[in-house]
Structures are given as C-alpha cells and as structure tokens.
Amino acid sequence: MGYWRRIAAVGAALVSAAVLSAAGVRSEIVKLDQGWSDDDRMRWAEASQGSRLIPLAWLKALEQAGSEKPFLDDAFVEELRYLPRITSAGERLPLGFAVDVSDDEALTLTRLRWKTGQGSREPWVGLNCSACHTAEITYEGKRVRIDGGPTIADFQRLMETLLEALKATSTEQSKWDRFAAKVLGTDDNPTNRTKLRGAFSQLVDWQQTVEAMNETPLRYGYARLDAFGHIFNRVALAAGSPTQGPNPSDAPVSYPFLWNVPQHERVQWNAIAPNKPFNSPLGDGVFDVGALGRNAGEVIGVFGDLVMRPSPGLGGYVSSVDVENLVSLERQLERLLPPAWPEAMFGPLDAGLVEQGRSLFLGRCASCHQPLARTDLTTRIPAKMSLFSDPRNPPGTDPWMACNAYSYTAETGVMQGLPKSYFGGLSSDGAFEEEAPLSDMLAAAVAGVLVGKKGDVVKSASLAFFSVDRPPVIAWSAPKGLQVDRGALVAAVRSPEKQRRLDRCMTRPSQALGYKARPLTGIWATAPYLHNGSVATLWDLLLPPAERPKTFYVGAREYDPKFVGYRAEKSAENSFAFNVFDQFGRPIDGNSNLGHDYDNTGFTDAERMALIEYLKSL
Known part of the structure; x- marks a missing residue:
C-alpha cells in the first residue's frame, strides 16, 4: 500500500469513527x-467481486419509502444489522457494499444510460463476501469484529425495503425531483431527466421480477438467507425462457463461517460444491478451480450481470464476474485463522472443565466434527455427510435447504441443447432438454462464465502456480469533494407438489441429500446454530431436541458468554421472533430445530457446561 493511500485510509478511518460516534x-x-x-x-x-445491484449515484440519492432520510442512513443500516462504515474512498457504505466499475458495454441489465455523454464504467454498488461473512458481537459496551464470521443481517428485508424505496421514488413526484437533482447534478436538464426516468424504470422492473421469483411467505429474519434459492432463480432468469416460473426461496440457512473453507473437500451445508485444488507443475503454488467456480456462482446469485446466449462455445458467457478478485480473495481467505476465545473480555476458561469437555467431545462428537488446531491452515477436511436416507444416522434437521437444491428445476431457455458439462464430449450426461435441475444449470452457467473470462482465469492460475500474491484490488476512488412490520412468521400450507418433492428427497440415496459436519474451531463466534439458524445458543443445541426453545428473539449483538450465543430474550434490539411453529401450531417449513441428537438426553447439565467450555477453547 503506497504512502498516500495509507494516509487516505487512516483519514477515512478517523472520519468514520467520528461519524459513527x-x-x-x-x-x-x-x-x-x-x-x-x-x-x-x-x-x-471493499474489493468488488463483480456484483452490481444499483448505480452508486442512485444509491446515494435514494431515500427511504415514507421518509426523506437517506436509504443508507446509519440508523437504518444498523436496523438491518449491516455495519455502517466510511470506505477508504470516503463513501458512506455498509461493510461489504463494494463499488464495481466494470466496463458495461457487453452487459445487459446494468448497461443503463441516464445522462448525455455517460461512459461505460459508471460505478455500481453490489455486495461482496464480507457483507455476509463478517460478524460483530457486543459485550459490556465493547464491539468485537470477527472476520469471516456470520453476519446477523436481514437480507430479505434489505431487498424488500430497497424495492419499496425505488417504487416510492418512481411514483412520488417530490421524491423523484429530489432524487433526479442529486443524481444529475450539473447535468440536470429535461433531456437527461427523460433518460434517467427510462433507466430507472428498467431497474425497478428488474427488481420486481427478481422479487417475484424469490417470493415466499416465510420470514428469514436476522442471521439467515436462502442463498441457493436466490442463485438458482438468477440462473433461471438468465436462461431467458418467457414462461419461466418461480422457485420460492423458502429454505433460509445460517450464514456459514469461512475460516478453514479452503481446506474442505466440499463446501456448503449440503456439500454440493467441491474444492478442486491443482498443484503447480513448477513449484509449490496451488490454484483452486473449484473455489473459483463456487465464488463465481455466488456472484451470479448476488447481483452479477450474466448474459447467456445459445451455443456459446469457446466464447463463453459475458458477465460482470471479477475473476481476478475472486481468486485473490480466496487466497487471502487461506490465511484467515479462526478466532480465539477473548479471555480479556469474557473471562478465562476453566482448565478442568475444558479437559472434562474434551473427553466428552472425543467420545461423542469427534467422529463427525474433526478436531483441528486453531493454527492449522493446511490439513484437508473430508466431507462427512449425514444423509436423509441413512436409517442409522439421519440428520433429523430441517430438510428444505438440501431438498430444494436437489429438486428445483427450471425451463432451460437458451441453454436448451447445451451439453450439461458445457463442453460436449467431456461427459456422458448429454444435453439440456426443455427443463432441467437448476443445480445442473448453475454448474453449466458457471462453466460458461469462466470460459468467457478465460484470459483472467489463465492469468490468475499462472500467478497462483508461481506463488505470486496479488491482493484484491479496490478499483473505485471517489472524487473529492416507510417501514413495514415484518415480524410475523406465517407458514404456507404445504402444496401436494412440495410434499412429493420432500418424499423424494427423504428416500433417494443421494450424497446431495443431507448435511455436512465440519470442524468446530471458532464455533463460539458463529451463533445461531444448526444449518438453518434455528437454535440460539450452544446450550440449547445440547438439549434434547424436544426441549429446545420453540421461540426466541434475534437481532441483538449482545453476547452471552455462559451459554454461548447472542442474547435471545425479547428487547428493543431483539425485535424479530424466530418461531418453529406458526400461530396455528403448525411446523414452519424451513424453521425446524430438531436433529443433531446424539443421545442428548444422556448429558447431565454439568456435562453440557463442560462440553461448552471445551467448545469455547477451540
């Protein structure tokens, strides 16, 4: 980092602290x-992955629905549980809201023009991995930042309130006038206002289409997101079938923690995405094409601009995916250590209890949850699956994340006739027909994106093979100078079609139908627990499933070092009720807190506390 950039970063940090204070x-x-x-x-x-949600100038000018307050007012950002921040370029953007300046000439959705003489590198704001994978906990007036930890942000509400703000701006003349004046500045004239109106309408229409595809009556609340549902629906939309139907994004999961991820044989809760590291033939360098594919898929789902066409061949698909930054961020992730229990804040661990808990863990847990030293960043971690169809050891937890990923289908549109492996002749799977599993369509879409970025892939692989460190690039340097109550969780009555999908998922002997266990290093910093965030604390997780709380409150960052998790009682900050059952006593699909029962009734309360003390030490 150059001298002047260091000075700018320090200055920005000081300004940020003053503003937030x-x-x-x-x-x-x-x-x-x-x-x-x-x-x-x-x-x-701050490094962009190629995510493009809304032009930066528009986001800065956008007001909240029902208010003249900025959409990204710090208080509202905090309400959504994102982290307010001043960037190194002096922009007030939440942590992980990254600015992308890709050339948009070959793009479609984000190639918007709203003023005369506008160039092709207009800054857009999207999300990068840190928005969802940075945790912050509070305790007795202090804040603890955990890199790679799970956010507790409410992504569902972010997207809904953004659409509300866009529609209010479009329909209320006074809002529109303020918005247009801020966006256009010295270029504010009737011609540009007409251009801006047309471009704005395109974005509103697109966001409405996306929201309709993902629509579900299930409320995610804080700390959960159906990422696969959103990714799948973006692929379905990109395929371009005019009669494409939605697949509800109704299986939210807890945001996974990212330390040790590069060491895993397979990642995601259902282990659907393999890591595929290739060793350099010339040295010690490693290039992980599996990680690149996984991360490219994430960008597709989180506002990447993807242009599909029939028979793409060696040209691949055009996209905004930033391959070089994806590789650089993954390599940086290889150096991320799990967080150690901060004794200075929470108090020292009881050595006797830790040892007692270690014995319990080795006897009851280690066969699935591989012990791993905190500083071990090299040991490969196999995928240890618990499958729905296994009569001896089914996971018992909510099945919908894995079931949706396995069973959702879509019309293939422009992908019809494309080899399922993308390249014909490399597999015997044949070609896409009129309808196909979305997991297969996603894999082919990612392959097409990487083929379309083959120059960047080759460049990044070459640097990795020669162990050349290329830090993630922050391309943006700024020039100088109605709230809806969404607390209720209402369960939709399960349709016959959904019941048939579930029956199939619970009986098919597929490695994709189940959930993966992983090492628990740093687990103290990753509440709420189970794959779908349905258990507030480690103490609750160790209870017999029938005794776990059926309602608890989420949204507070205040930590409970005794039971290990966020405080779960109702408060002004803990405003969202997570419910296992709806108001009629029916189980809510996606919210089951059962499973992970390894004779939990066999633990005494003292043994539970000893096991928790050991888990704190990992």
Whole structure:
C-alpha cells in the first residue's frame, strides 16, 4: 500500500469513527488476531467481486419509502444489522457494499444510460463476501469484529425495503425531483431527466421480477438467507425462457463461517460444491478451480450481470464476474485463522472443565466434527455427510435447504441443447432438454462464465502456480469533494407438489441429500446454530431436541458468554421472533430445530457446561 493511500485510509478511518460516534454508535472495535492485517480487512470489505445491484449515484440519492432520510442512513443500516462504515474512498457504505466499475458495454441489465455523454464504467454498488461473512458481537459496551464470521443481517428485508424505496421514488413526484437533482447534478436538464426516468424504470422492473421469483411467505429474519434459492432463480432468469416460473426461496440457512473453507473437500451445508485444488507443475503454488467456480456462482446469485446466449462455445458467457478478485480473495481467505476465545473480555476458561469437555467431545462428537488446531491452515477436511436416507444416522434437521437444491428445476431457455458439462464430449450426461435441475444449470452457467473470462482465469492460475500474491484490488476512488412490520412468521400450507418433492428427497440415496459436519474451531463466534439458524445458543443445541426453545428473539449483538450465543430474550434490539411453529401450531417449513441428537438426553447439565467450555477453547 503506497504512502498516500495509507494516509487516505487512516483519514477515512478517523472520519468514520467520528461519524459513527456522532450517530450514537459505539466506536471501540476489538479486533481479534486472525492472521489478517488492517489492509487485508480493508480489501475484504471493499474489493468488488463483480456484483452490481444499483448505480452508486442512485444509491446515494435514494431515500427511504415514507421518509426523506437517506436509504443508507446509519440508523437504518444498523436496523438491518449491516455495519455502517466510511470506505477508504470516503463513501458512506455498509461493510461489504463494494463499488464495481466494470466496463458495461457487453452487459445487459446494468448497461443503463441516464445522462448525455455517460461512459461505460459508471460505478455500481453490489455486495461482496464480507457483507455476509463478517460478524460483530457486543459485550459490556465493547464491539468485537470477527472476520469471516456470520453476519446477523436481514437480507430479505434489505431487498424488500430497497424495492419499496425505488417504487416510492418512481411514483412520488417530490421524491423523484429530489432524487433526479442529486443524481444529475450539473447535468440536470429535461433531456437527461427523460433518460434517467427510462433507466430507472428498467431497474425497478428488474427488481420486481427478481422479487417475484424469490417470493415466499416465510420470514428469514436476522442471521439467515436462502442463498441457493436466490442463485438458482438468477440462473433461471438468465436462461431467458418467457414462461419461466418461480422457485420460492423458502429454505433460509445460517450464514456459514469461512475460516478453514479452503481446506474442505466440499463446501456448503449440503456439500454440493467441491474444492478442486491443482498443484503447480513448477513449484509449490496451488490454484483452486473449484473455489473459483463456487465464488463465481455466488456472484451470479448476488447481483452479477450474466448474459447467456445459445451455443456459446469457446466464447463463453459475458458477465460482470471479477475473476481476478475472486481468486485473490480466496487466497487471502487461506490465511484467515479462526478466532480465539477473548479471555480479556469474557473471562478465562476453566482448565478442568475444558479437559472434562474434551473427553466428552472425543467420545461423542469427534467422529463427525474433526478436531483441528486453531493454527492449522493446511490439513484437508473430508466431507462427512449425514444423509436423509441413512436409517442409522439421519440428520433429523430441517430438510428444505438440501431438498430444494436437489429438486428445483427450471425451463432451460437458451441453454436448451447445451451439453450439461458445457463442453460436449467431456461427459456422458448429454444435453439440456426443455427443463432441467437448476443445480445442473448453475454448474453449466458457471462453466460458461469462466470460459468467457478465460484470459483472467489463465492469468490468475499462472500467478497462483508461481506463488505470486496479488491482493484484491479496490478499483473505485471517489472524487473529492416507510417501514413495514415484518415480524410475523406465517407458514404456507404445504402444496401436494412440495410434499412429493420432500418424499423424494427423504428416500433417494443421494450424497446431495443431507448435511455436512465440519470442524468446530471458532464455533463460539458463529451463533445461531444448526444449518438453518434455528437454535440460539450452544446450550440449547445440547438439549434434547424436544426441549429446545420453540421461540426466541434475534437481532441483538449482545453476547452471552455462559451459554454461548447472542442474547435471545425479547428487547428493543431483539425485535424479530424466530418461531418453529406458526400461530396455528403448525411446523414452519424451513424453521425446524430438531436433529443433531446424539443421545442428548444422556448429558447431565454439568456435562453440557463442560462440553461448552471445551467448545469455547477451540
């Protein structure tokens, strides 16, 4: 990092602290030793992956529905549980809201023009991995930042309130006038206002289409997201069938923690995505094409611009995916250590209890949850699956994430006739017919994206093979200078078609139909628990499933170091009720807190506390 950039970063940090302090936000952040520098953290927060949600100028000018407050007002960002921040370029954007300046000439959805003489590299804002994978907990007035930890943000509400704000701006003349004046500035004239109106309408129409595809009566609340549902529906839309039907995004999961992810044989809760590291023939370098594919799929789902066409061949698909930054961010992730229990804040561990808990863990848990030293960043971690169809050891947890990923289908549109492996002759799977599993369509879409970016892939692989470190690039340098109550969780009556899908998922002997166990290093910092975030604390997780709380409150960052998790009682900050059952006593699909029962009734309360003490030490 150059001298002047360091000065700018320090200045931005000081301004950020002053702004947040003035806004009533505690400014002291405790950073744990996880192997990253402040420069690493800045790049993690700001480097674009190619995600493009809304033009930066529009987002800065956008007001909340029913108010003249900025959409990204710090108080509202906090309400959504994202993290307010001033970037190194001086922009007020939540952590992980990254600016992308890709050339848009070959793109479609984000090639919007709203003023005369506008260039092809207009800054857009999207999300990068840090928006969902940075945690912050509070305790007795201090904030602890955990890199790679799960956010507790409410993504569902973010998208709904963004659409509300866009529609209010479109329909209310006074809002529109303020918005247009801010966006156009010195270019504000009748011609550009007409251009802006047309471009704005395109974005509103697209966001309405996406929301309709993902629509579900299930409320995710804080700390959960159906990422696969959103990714699948973006692929379905990109395929371009005019009669494409929606697949509800109704299987939210807890945001996974990212330390040790590069060591896993397979990732995601259902182990659907393999890591595929290739060793350099010339040295010690490694290039993981599986990780690149997984991350490219994430960008497709989180606002990437993907242009599909029939018979793409060696040209591949055009996209906004930033291959070089994806590779750089993954390589940075290889250096991320799990967070150690901060004894200075939460108190020292009881050595006797830790040893007692270790014995319990080795006897009851280690066969699935591989023990791993906190500083071990090299041991390969196999995928240990618990399958729905296994009569001896089914997971028992909510099945819908894995079931949807396995069973959702879509019309293939422009992908019809494309080899399922993307390249013909490399597999015997044949070609896509009129309808296909969305998991197969996603894999082919990712292959097409990487073929379309083959130059960047080759460049990144070459650097990796020669162990050349290329930090993630922050391309944007800024020039100088009605809230709806969504607390109720209502269960939809399960349709016959959905019941048939579930029956199929629970009986098919597929490696994709189940959930993966993983090492629990740093598990203390990853509440709520189970794959779908249905258990508030480690104490609750160790109870017999029938005794776990059926309602608890989420949204607070305040930590409970005894039972290990966020405080779960109702409060002004803990405003969202997570419910296992609806108001009629029916189980809510997606919210089951059963499973992970390894004779939990056999634990005494003292043994549970000992096991928790050991888990804190990992």
